Amino acid sequence: MNVNIPFPAEVENTLRRRAAAAGQDVETYLRHVVTESLTEEDVTRSVSLTTPTEFAQRLDAWIALHPVLDHAIDDSRESIYAGRGE
Numbered sequence: 377m378n379v380n381i382p383f384p385a386e387v388e389n390t391l392r393r394r395a396a397a398a399g400q401d402v403e404t405y406l407r408h409v410v411t412e413s414l415t416e417e418d419v420t421r422s423v424s425l426t427t428p429t430e431f432a433q434r435l436d437a438w439i440a441l442h443p444v445l446d447h448a449i450d451d452s453r454e455s456i457y458a459g460r461g462e
Contacts, residue, residue, distance in 0.1 A: 383391065395405035426434070 391402055391405065395402045398405055398408075400408070
């Protein structure tokens with residue numbers, strides 16, 4: 377789909393500057409910004425329309441994917457960064 381949207385000069389300059397900073401042309405940059413915006417909107421809408429019961433069911437299903445371990449896990453800072461020059 378092609379859309380022609382006139383922007384004020386200062387907005388156009390900002391778009392060009394941000395696109396250049398992202399290493400993209402303006403069209404690619406705008407496509408990314410719009411797509412991200414729409415994706416975030418859809419995620420927000422789907423989460424906000426979830427009832428507390430549906431949320432609890434989804435949470436329980438997610439928790440079930442993670443097994444309960446019968447032994448302790450060493451998650452101390454020392455074990456995580458061991459051998460990294462600390």
